[in-house]
Amino acid sequence: MTLRAVQVAPAQNGLNGTSHVAKPLSHPSNELRTSRCVKYTMFFKNMFFLLCGVFIGAIGIIALQEKGKLHGKFDGLFLDPAAIMLTVGVVVFIVSFCGALGALRENKCLLRFFYACVILIILVQIAIGLGAYFAKNSIKRKIDNVFQEAILKYQDDPDLQSLIDYMQIELKCCGSIKPEDWSKNPYFNCSSIYKESISDIGSFCSVPHSCCRDDKLNRMCGFGVFTKTFGADTREEKIHMTGCVEALETWFKDHVMYAGIICGFVLVLQVISVRLAFIMISDINDIIKWRDRY
Numbered sequence: 001m002t003l004r005a006v007q008v009a010p011a012q013n014g015l016n017g018t019s020h021v022a023k024p025l026s027h028p029s030n031e032l033r034t035s036r037c038v039k040y041t042m043f044f045k046n047m048f049f050l051l052c053g054v055f056i057g058a059i060g061i062i063a064l065q066e067k068g069k070l071h072g073k074f075d076g077l078f079l080d081p082a083a084i085m086l087t088v089g090v091v092v093f094i095v096s097f098c099g100a101l102g103a104l105r106e107n108k109c110l111l112r113f114f115y116a117c118v119i120l121i122i123l124v125q126i127a128i129g130l131g132a133y134f135a136k137n138s139i140k141r142k143i144d145n146v147f148q149e150a151i152l153k154y155q156d157d158p159d160l161q162s163l164i165d166y167m168q169i170e171l172k173c174c175g176s177i178k179p180e181d182w183s184k185n186p187y188f189n190c191s192s193i194y195k196e197s198i199s200d201i202g203s204f205c206s207v208p209h210s211c212c213r214d215d216k217l218n219r220m221c222g223f224g225v226f227t228k229t230f231g232a233d234t235r236e237e238k239i240h241m242t243g244c245v246e247a248l249e250t251w252f253k254d255h256v257m258y259a260g261i262i263c264g265f266v267l268v269l270q271v272i273s274v275r276l277a278f279i280m281i282s283d284i285n286d287i288i289k290w291r292d293r294y
Contacts, residue, residue: 057093103277
């Protein structure tokens with residue numbers, strides 16, 4: 001049997017106080033150890049990600065607590081940025097905790113669970129990447145559906161509102177496919193049902209201020225852009241006419257190289273983590289076999 005190059009502790013001093021020369025691996029007085037470099041690299045790397053997971057999860061919990069969604073109000077959690085942050089934080093914490101503890105305690109079960117989770121995450125990332133490449137139209141439809149649902153809940157969730165406003169300002173877009181998508185929100189549509197009550201707050205037949213080309217700090221700048229007093233030319237000068245799905249697709253095309261570099265770096269870190277876990281498990285197995293032999 002070929003043993004791995006694991007560390008060997010020196011033999012203990014003899015009874016007369018003299019030290020013995022280290023014996024070869026075949027001698028049972030030697031103590032095999034896993035590689036300390038691999039062990040503590042895994043431990044500290046996973047501790048870093050564990051702390052990141054705690055930080056991300058804590059932000060999600062605080063945001064959900066502020067909105068009262070930790071007390072039975074679970075509507076709209078799928079679109080809630082705080083819920084997404086909490087989910088990511090919990091996953092990162094659990095996987096990193098198992099990796100750190102498994103490395104520190106040299107526990108094969110925890111190490112196997114750790115690398116299985118990392119491999120699963122890698123496969124999910126690859127599947128998302130391939131899906132984004134081969135199913136562009138389907139993904140665009142799903143993004144449109146998600147954005148349309150977010151438009152309906154724009155006034156009900158401050159975090160979601162901030163996210164949509166940030167996206168529309170940064171991407172210079174308005175609505176999901178077109179600015180008229182905002183008419184599906186009862187606070188912004190032109191229906192006579194809402195005219196009397198909603199025109200008082202300045203949102204009748206309007207779009208959010210984040211759709212405006214200029215003066216985005218003025219929250220009333222998108223007021224009444226779909227009323228008859230606004231012509232098509234005036235409307236185009238006032239707000240962005242490009243939908244956010246199209247703008248998002250353009251942004252990804254312009255930044256595909258940077259996205260590839262980031263994804264590649266994350267993938268390399270994940271592969272290294274899996275490799276370190278395999279090395280530790282192999283070292284532990286060699287130690288067990290050696291001890292069973294002697």
